[in-house]
Amino acid sequence: xxxxxxxxxxxxxxxxxxxxxxxxxxxxxxxxxxxxxxxxxxxxxxxxxxxxxxxxxxxxxxxxxxxxxxxxxxxxxxxxxxxxxxxxxxxxxxxxxxxxxxxxxxxxxxxxxxxxxxx
Amino acid sequence: xxxxxxxxxxxxxxxxxxxxxxxxxxxxxxxxxxxxxxxxxxxxxxxxxxxxxxxxxxxxxxxxxxxxxxxxxxxxxxxxxxxxxxxxxxxxxxxxxxxxxxxxxxx
Numbered sequence: 001x002x003x004x005x006x007x008x009x010x011x012x013x014x015x016x017x018x019x020x021x022x023x024x025x026x027x028x029x030x031x032x033x034x035x036x037x038x039x040x041x042x043x044x045x046x047x048x049x050x051x052x053x054x055x056x057x058x059x060x061x062x063x064x065x066x067x068x069x070x071x072x073x074x075x076x077x078x079x080x081x082x083x084x085x086x087x088x089x090x091x092x093x094x095x096x097x098x099x100x101x102x103x104x105x106x107x108x109x110x111x112x113x114x115x116x117x118x119x
Numbered sequence: 120x121x122x123x124x125x126x127x128x129x130x131x132x133x134x135x136x137x138x139x140x141x142x143x144x145x146x147x148x149x150x151x152x153x154x155x156x157x158x159x160x161x162x163x164x165x166x167x168x169x170x171x172x173x174x175x176x177x178x179x180x181x182x183x184x185x186x187x188x189x190x191x192x193x194x195x196x197x198x199x200x201x202x203x204x205x206x207x208x209x210x211x212x213x214x215x216x217x218x219x220x221x222x223x224x225x226x
Contacts, residue, residue: 004162045206045217060214100168104210105153107174109162 002026004034004095004110011116012085018115022078022095027108029053029071033098034078035106036069038091046091050098051078085117121145121209125218131226132197140192140221142185142207151211152190154183157220158203167192168210199225 008020022034029051036048049059051069059067068081078095092114096106122145132138142152150170157163165174167183170190180195194201202225207218 044219045208047215047217058213094163096163100210102210102213104151104208104213104215105165105168106155106163106208107165109164111160111162 002097002108004097004108006093006095006110006113008093008113008115010114011118012089013119014086014117016085017081017083018085018089020080020093020095020113020115022080022110024076024078024095027076027097029073029076029078033103034071035096035098035103036078036080037094037096037106038089039094039112040088040091045094048080048082050103052098052103087117089115090117091115120214121148121212121216123207123209123216123218125205125207125221127221128219129222129224131224133226134197134199136197137193137195138197138223139194140205140207140223142190142192142218144188144190144209147187148209148211150186151209152183152185153208153210154181154192155206155208156201156203157206194223 003025005023033052035050039045071078092112094112095110097108099105099107124143126141153168154166166177171183182193205221
């Protein structure tokens with residue numbers, strides 16, 4: 001059974017760095033790719049970036065300068081780090097398996113973790 | 120980036136009815152359009168991809184159509200569990216982009 005579960009702080013201060021973890025079970029990270037996707041309250045979904053099964057990464061150019069995605073395959077964990085947080089980064093953050101041609105489909109999702117950026 | 124525009128934003132219907140949700144891309148995405156369902160407390164669910172291919176486990180009352188820039192999700196004979204949010208997403212090119220969503224509510 002495939003499961004993804006996000007974890008991290010619920011509250012981050014402006015200008016600080018956000019660190020999130022996605023713990024994956026039922027999938028090997030060496031043969032599967034994982035994306036981070038976020039959703040501000042009441043708004044649509046925004047793809048943030050992906051770590052491919054070979055360990056390479058791609059990021060949304062809109063946030064590329066602030067974002068880093070990495071992984072620990074031995075722990076089946078994927079990490080997101082985003083710096084210089086602002087209030088507009090307040091959102092639900094999801095991790096999801098990237099699947100299909102190009103890896104742009106998302107067939108398994110975590111339930112998300114809500115992050116609020118506030119002082 | 121490809122902009123995805125969904126309509127309507129809100130839709131009210133009763134169980135047993137049929138509804139359609141539209142999605143328009145800012146440029147041609149061939150057939151590469153996916154639909155997701157979002158419900159509170161549950162993981163997002165991939166329903167349809169490549170315009171009309173049902174993901175494993177998606178009930179046959181769901182169907183997708185369209186190509187190029189215009190796509191439609193149709194749900195026939197609505198069941199109580201179908202009410203929620205629906206998002207379209209283009210999977211033709213980087214970066215993948217989503218519509219703003221359609222809220223399907225019980226009338």
